[in-house]
Each structure stands twice: as C-alpha cells, then as structure tokens.
Amino acid sequence: MVLTGAEIVVRCLQEEKVEYVFGYPGGSVLFLYDELFKQDKIRHVLVRHEQAAVHAADGYARTTNNVGVAMVTSGPGATNAVTGIATANMDSIPLVVISGQVPTGAIGLDAFQEVDMVGITRPCVKHNFLVKDVRDIAATLKKAFYIARTGRPGPVVVDIPKDVTAQRCEYEYPKSIHMRSYNPVTKGHTGQIRKAVQLLLEAQRPMIYAGGGVVLGNAAEKLTKLARLLGYPCTNTLMGLGGFPASDKQFVGMVGMHGTYEANMGMHYSDVLLAVGARFDDRVVGNTEHFMQESRKIIHVDIDPSSISKRVRVDVPIVGDLGEVLDEMISQLEASKERPNAEGLAAWWRQIDEWRRRDSLGYKNSDEVIKPQYVVQKLWEVTGGDAFVATDVGQHQMWSAQYYRFDKPRRWVTSGGLGTMGFGLPAAMGVQLAHPGSPVACITGEGSIQMCIQELSTCKQYRLPIKILSLNNRYLGMVRQWQELFHGNRYSESYMDSLPDFAKLADAYGHVGLQITKPSDVEGAIREAFKRKNDLVFLDFRVEQTENVYPMIQGGKGLNEMILSAEGL
Amino acid sequence: MRHVLSLLLENEAGALSRVSGLFSARGYNIESLTVAATEDASMSRMTILTTGSDEVIEQITKQLNKLIDVVKVIDVSEAPHIERELMLIKVHAVGKDREEVKRLSDIFRGRIIDVTDSSYVIELTGTQEKLDSFIGAIDAGLILETVRSGVCGLGRGDRVLKI
Numbered sequence A: 001m002v003l004t005g006a007e008i009v010v011r012c013l014q015e016e017k018v019e020y021v022f023g024y025p026g027g028s029v030l031f032l033y034d035e036l037f038k039q040d041k042i043r044h045v046l047v048r049h050e051q052a053a054v055h056a057a058d059g060y061a062r063t064t065n066n067v068g069v070a071m072v073t074s075g076p077g078a079t080n081a082v083t084g085i086a087t088a089n090m091d092s093i094p095l096v097v098i099s100g101q102v103p104t105g106a107i108g109l110d111a112f113q114e115v116d117m118v119g120i121t122r123p124c125v126k127h128n129f130l131v132k133d134v135r136d137i138a139a140t141l142k143k144a145f146y147i148a149r150t151g152r153p154g155p156v157v158v159d160i161p162k163d164v165t166a167q168r169c170e171y172e173y174p175k176s177i178h179m180r181s182y183n184p185v186t187k188g189h190t191g192q193i194r195k196a197v198q199l200l201l202e203a204q205r206p207m208i209y210a211g212g213g214v215v216l217g218n219a220a221e222k223l224t225k226l227a228r229l230l231g232y233p234c235t236n237t238l239m240g241l242g243g244f245p246a247s248d249k250q251f252v253g254m255v256g257m258h259g260t261y262e263a264n265m266g267m268h269y270s271d272v273l274l275a276v277g278a279r280f281d282d283r284v285v286g287n288t289e290h291f292m293q294e295s296r297k298i299i300h301v302d303i304d305p306s307s308i309s310k311r312v313r314v315d316v317p318i319v320g321d322l323g324e325v326l327d328e329m330i331s332q333l334e335a336s337k338e339r340p341n342a343e344g345l346a347a348w349w350r351q352i353d354e355w356r357r358r359d360s361l362g363y364k365n366s367d368e369v370i371k372p373q374y375v376v377q378k379l380w381e382v383t384g385g386d387a388f389v390a391t392d393v394g395q396h397q398m399w400s401a402q403y404y405r406f407d408k409p410r411r412w413v414t415s416g417g418l419g420t421m422g423f424g425l426p427a428a429m430g431v432q433l434a435h436p437g438s439p440v441a442c443i444t445g446e447g448s449i450q451m452c453i454q455e456l457s458t459c460k461q462y463r464l465p466i467k468i469l470s471l472n473n474r475y476l477g478m479v480r481q482w483q484e485l486f487h488g489n490r491y492s493e494s495y496m497d498s499l500p501d502f503a504k505l506a507d508a509y510g511h512v513g514l515q516i517t518k519p520s521d522v523e524g525a526i527r528e529a530f531k532r533k534n535d536l537v538f539l540d541f542r543v544e545q546t547e548n549v550y551p552m553i554q555g556g557k558g559l560n561e562m563i564l565s566a567e568g569l
Numbered sequence B: 001m002r003h004v005l006s007l008l009l010e011n012e013a014g015a016l017s018r019v020s021g022l023f024s025a026r027g028y029n030i031e032s033l034t035v036a037a038t039e040d041a042s043m044s045r046m047t048i049l050t051t052g053s054d055e056v057i058e059q060i061t062k063q064l065n066k067l068i069d070v071v072k073v074i075d076v077s078e079a080p081h082i083e084r085e086l087m088l089i090k091v092h093a094v095g096k097d098r099e100e101v102k103r104l105s106d107i108f109r110g111r112i113i114d115v116t117d118s119s120y121v122i123e124l125t126g127t128q129e130k131l132d133s134f135i136g137a138i139d140a141g142l143i144l145e146t147v148r149s150g151v152c153g154l155g156r157g158d159r160v161l162k163i
C-alpha cells in the first residue's frame, strides 16, 4: 500500500507495539504529528521541554524492558533532547529518538532550525541515522529498534527531513532483519565458563560484583540463584541495585565511592572476583593501580567486549548475554561434584561480618532537625520497599541508593553514568505511565528539581500521581560537600538562594504541596502522600543543611581507604 | 607500538566520521588514515596507522568493532604483511639540481610525472620508511610541497580481510 513518510513512521511505531511517544511538536515534525492525531493506538505525551521527553522515555524503558520512544522537532527541539540522549547512552538504555530535520534540499544551507543532529549526537548514541529517502524509513526504523534493544542496549536517533515525511512510497514493514555489520554475541564461550566455575570453586575469599547489566539483561533471578548456590557475598553497583535482593543476607550493600565498608573491603581483599554486567568504572574502583596491588583473579561477564579489560585487566573474560552465561554456570555447577571450600568460606564470612559490624551506614538521628537519611528510610518502610524510585543527582541520590533497599530489579531509576540533574521528575513520569496504579517516588533536591520543574504541568495534564520527596537542604549539597572536604569550606555558588515555596508552587500547578520541618512529621507526611492515590504530592522536607554522605572514598584513593564519618577526616 | 589496522565498513554516509570521531573522543592516535571503496561498492576499506600499548590497541579494536557500520577489523601488522604509501613531491629543479634530483629519484625508483622549467613532481611508492628517507636525502631547501596518501597494507599469503 502506498503511504506518506509520516504515515509510515506511525505504522512502524505501531508495529513495534509502542504505547507512548514522549515529545514536543514543531515545524519539521508537523506531518508526523498530523498522523499521530489521526490514530489512537499510540498515546502521545506532551512534555514541557524536550529534555524531559527523552528522560520520560528513558524512565519508561528502564522499568519495562521495552524501547522508549521520543519525538522532537529539528534545531532547538533536537538540541534540547541531547542531554536526555547522552544520559540514556551512558546507562545503556534502549531508546528510539525521532527528530525532525529541515527538508533535504535545505540541509547544509543553514536553514531555519537546522542542526546537524547526526553529527551532534554521534558520540552519545549507540547509532544514528539520517533518512534521506522515504523508501528507507521502514527499514531504518526496524533497524533502529533492533539496534536499540539488542546487544548492549542504547539510544538510537533517527533524523527525518520534513519533505521525506510528506513523500509517498509503497509500505511494507520488514519482518526480519539482518545486518552483516552488527551481530551481538549472546552465547558465552563454554571453555571460558568452565574455567570461571573452576576458579569460583577454588576461591577462598570470593566476591560477586554485579552491575546494571544484570538489570538490563533481565538476569537478576539467575544471578541470585548462582549466588545462593555458591553462598558467596554479593555487592551491587549504583546501576545494579535491585539486581540482587538487598534483604538477602548475602548482600553486602552497594560498592564504590559511597558504598558500604563491607562491600568495598570485600571487593578489595577478595581473591576471586566475579564481575557481572559491571564495568569497573571510576566511581566504583577509583584508583585502579591501587586496586591491582592486591592479587586476585577476575572473571568478567559482559555483553560488550569493550567493557572487558578497559580499566582493569581480567583473567577470565566471558562475552555473552548474562542470562545465558549465568544459566550455563549454574548448570555446570549443579553437575559438578565439587563444592566451595566450606571452611575458607566461613572464615571469609566472619571477616565480612566483622566489617559489617562497623555499621558504615549508621547515622545519628535527631529530634530537632530532619536527617535526609531518615526520610529515605521512612519512605522505604512506608512503601514496604516496593515502590519505583526515580532520583535526581546529588547527595539525595546517594542516600536513596544507600537507604532504599531494593529487592527487585527495574525499580530503581537513576542517572548513574552521566549524573544528570533534572532527570528524576521526567523519568518518574515515564515510570508512572508504564505502571499506572503503582507507587512511584521521585527523590530529589531543591537544586535538581528546578532543572525540570516545568514537568509538574505535564504531570497535571496526564494525572500522574507521583510522590516527590525533595530533600531540601538549601544547598547544592554534593557540591557543598566537596567544597567542605576539598576546598577549604569555600562554598562557591553552592548556596541555593531565593528558593520558591515549593508547596505553593506545587499548588499553583494544581497539585498538593506540603512543607515538613519536624522529624516527627516525616512518617505521617509520607503516609498521607501515598494515601492520596490520585494526587501528585510534593513533599518539601527541610533537612539538615550540612549533612554529608558517608562512607566516602576520595578521588584517587583505594577501596580500602574509606572515610566512614566526619570523624574519619 | 606501531600498528596498522584494516577495517571493512559499510559504505554509508557518516561512517568515516564515526571512526575518526571515536579516535578523537577516546584520545587514540591516528598517524594516517586512508579510505576508499572496495571491489564491492557497498563496502569501504580503511587503513589506520596508529600507535599504542597492547592494551590500547585491544581497546581500539573493540571500540571499532562496536561501531555499527564497521563490518570487520584486523590488525594487519600482527603477522607478515605488506605496507605501501604513495607520495607526490614537488621539488625546485634548476641548474645542477635538475640532474641531482633526477638521479636521486631514480635511486629510489621514483617517477617524474610533471616537469616545468623550474620544478619536478616525483611520484614515489613504498614503505613509510622509504618515503621518509627520500625526504631526508633530498636537499630540504628544494622541496616545494609534498602530499602522502597514508599507509595502506594487507596480509601476506593466505591472510585475507573479506566477509
């Protein structure tokens, strides 16, 4: 059948079972919006800024295992989307972002609202396309979805000039796809897996280090099974939270800059380290030279070969789909008569428990002033640990990671790689749309929330009953913390002056806003907020202004050189 | 260490910028880069001369493979191989220099492909080293301009880069 380019785009999205397109219209995408108007299978969500469209698609993708879709116009619409695209790219989130482009004849002539979108996004996408011929639209979109979701997932940009969306051609959606240049490996090398299992069985001080790949690869259950079979301690990265149940006694907490004492010490002094879907990044293993001073064998399982031996040399690299590799490890282990050395393991656990007793996440609560950690703890209690939690970036993000204990994957939505302030609220919108009726919290700071605060309007339009918990310390807290610790208390531009009254602001947008100043009101306020099933509630917690995030490893230091509290400085 | 990487890539708009962008974004060295279509018009072959430790070269290879447009990557220089580079060099040639330049060109098996009253253009093919030593041999004051194609290479014998 002969269709216009715009009709083809919408058909393709329908073929891909896209539920939501998050976007913002403009001149170059008028034909596309016209087609969206004429159908009712795909719902378009009109955000208030294109950055939010991409973050919302991202939040949707992170919590569903579907590809998130965003649509923006050319020029400023496209550049506004870039932060969202880069955010998704750093965290390997599958997105298809469709951007309008000026008509093909105008490309390169500095036309009104022209930017080289393919050029601008090239370093921050998994792949991108400029579609210059209407006959290429269907195959390109098919490829875009395929590339976004397979292998190590990531965002794909499809830039479509306006005239191409108006031209006509015969339409058929390709059934299958073959790309000679792109064939991600899924099955791990059996010999390598055997070596890995052998190493694991011989370990005296084993540690399992699991990252975001476990969540994205839907391998959390298998990881948990393997870990329990072995009885080994397991830590998660910031991106991996929920990949192993936090309430399991084998869980030693998060690893890295603000990880627990037991996780970091365990990583450092392990003799066999099984890294699964993690990448030894600088916020986990700060100083690789220091890390490599202890000798240990490292097994690294990842879908992306370039993640292996990038920062840290590994002994047994295994490239493959985590689920498949873990499955094979489990079956080899079950078939083997050998079992981990019980005595060695018991001694190792005694050591880990000793580290645990340091209670590195302990903090002094107060009756006078609200401690930010306390708010997160109460949120966890009130929601039974079962809410979807999106965050912004800063101290509140780290406290969320430390004190909200996730037992399930795809509940934790945070910008780990890029660290994008402004991510939380729009991401929570995508999450809430994907999971209507489920509790969704956005933990934020008064700095971050103002980077995408306009989305309160979107939340009203689509009746998204997100609970926003702002840990309002009247500082760009994480910046202030570093200035306190490393820049002689010179709080350069980190005080947030002239803040709005957030409760009133929420009210002005048509939501419910509450300001909480007393510790004794924290729990009640959170309960009240979640009771209001249909309302967005903005909880403005006035928290301790100069609380710091501990434990902490300073940049350049080793995993066993943690500062546990202010006294440790 | 010096390495010669050979890539087959889809002959798509922008494929070259993906490769060169990767090198600049990740801080890898490019000493030379050449690219042109192959006998199969849908594919280009690129040769990159780069330097780096074994770890860096391993990362470069992996990162190149990760690019969606890249079909195949090999390190030509890790086994016996042939390298060639083309240079065109324009030299000032008057008086006794005319004879001298001609003689030098003959020694290096160069060909003079353009002649004027005052200059020659010499075409020279060979390894990077050979071209360098030609430049070293000729009086620097005589050189008007040079242009080099960058290194290209392939494996000896049965070693073939093909899909």
Ligand SMILES: Cc1ncc(C[n+]2csc(CCOP(=O)(O)OP(=O)(O)O)c2C)c(N)n1
Pocket (backbone or CB within 6 Å): A392, A393, A394, A395, A396, A397, A419, A420, A421, A422, A444, A445, A446, A447, A448, A449, A471, A473, A475, A476, A477, A478, A479
């Ligand atoms: C877009 C963006 N700009 C700047 C930063 C640098 N930065 C990291 S944390 C932070 C402070 C965040 O303040 P707030 O949202 O109030 O959270 P808090 O740390 O106080 O919990 C800043 C400015 C960033 N991560 N993202």
